[in-house]
Amino acid sequence: MTEKNVRQLASDFVDRLRVYKELSIREKAFVSTIQEVSDDTLADVIMYVISRAYRKDEKYLDISALFTSKELLRQGRGERGMFELMRIAVHKGYKELAVFLMDNSAVPIQQEIDEPLPDPKVNGLPLGLRKSLSKSHSRDVLEKLLYDQEPSVITVLLGNPRITESDIIKIVSRRPNSEHILRTVYNNQRWKYRYRILCALAMNPYTPADITLGILPELFSTDLSKIINDSRLADIIRLQARTILGQETSL
Numbered sequence: 001m002t003e004k005n006v007r008q009l010a011s012d013f014v015d016r017l018r019v020y021k022e023l024s025i026r027e028k029a030f031v032s033t034i035q036e037v038s039d040d041t042l043a044d045v046i047m048y049v050i051s052r053a054y055r056k057d058e059k060y061l062d063i064s065a066l067f068t069s070k071e072l073l074r075q076g077r078g079e080r081g082m083f084e085l086m087r088i089a090v091h092k093g094y095k096e097l098a099v100f101l102m103d104n105s106a107v108p109i110q111q112e113i114d115e116p117l118p119d120p121k122v123n124g125l126p127l128g129l130r131k132s133l134s135k136s137h138s139r140d141v142l143e144k145l146l147y148d149q150e151p152s153v154i155t156v157l158l159g160n161p162r163i164t165e166s167d168i169i170k171i172v173s174r175r176p177n178s179e180h181i182l183r184t185v186y187n188n189q190r191w192k193y194r195y196r197i198l199c200a201l202a203m204n205p206y207t208p209a210d211i212t213l214g215i216l217p218e219l220f221s222t223d224l225s226k227i228i229n230d231s232r233l234a235d236i237i238r239l240q241a242r243t244i245l246g247q248e249t250s251l
Contacts, residue, residue, distance in 0.1 A: 034076040
């Protein structure tokens with residue numbers, strides 16, 4: 001669909017829903033209406049409505065909660081339709097929508113321990129002291145702090161000149177891991193462009209999907225293949241890796 005067509009359809013869609021003042025009736029109308037359009041069209045409309053809501057357009061702001069309700073979308077499209085919406089969002093480059101639609105249950109629930117547990121003696125120290133120790137020259141101290149779950153401690157560690165790339169890989173490879181820790185590393189200008197670190201982030205199921213989706217285009221085909229075959233990773237991640245690898249193969 002052209003941008004003009006999407007704009008008109010979204011406007012008509014929203015006008016139909018705003019007629020209903022009672023929320024329960026409006027929700028039923030939404031579920032019924034999204035059954036009338038294709039997955040491709042629905043993805044375009046959702047993105048347009050959300051973009052207008054972000055701009056504080058009252059017409060769309062009033063109705064945007066319906067378009068960002070997984071429960072209502074699932075009622076109208078079903079599980080298969082939700083996956084198809086996610087696939088289309090990836091294909092169209094609607095990263096925010098793809099992340100929103102991803103099935104959070106894909107993240108492992110079991111406690112995976114790929115690295116040693118944090119040293120309880122160190123972990124129990126006051127935060128200020130741990131941050132101070134993060135500037136230490138001692139490798140023994142630094143290695144214990146690699147498993148600290150406080151982002152501010154990790155931030156100090158990332159700036160310590162005695163920390164190596166292998167140390168950072170230990171931090172981002174740990175499972176389970178904190179989203180805040182993984183974001184802290186990814187956003188660090190000193191380390192975020194190291195290929196091995198990007199790979200470790202992409203292959204960790206606990207890395208936020210928006211980060212992983214951004215990393216995938218930077219990876220070599222051999223690493224994309226590993227991601228495709230890793231059942232611990234979310235479907236949206238494996239699907240995008242497969243899409244990128246297919247594009248590379250066709251060149």
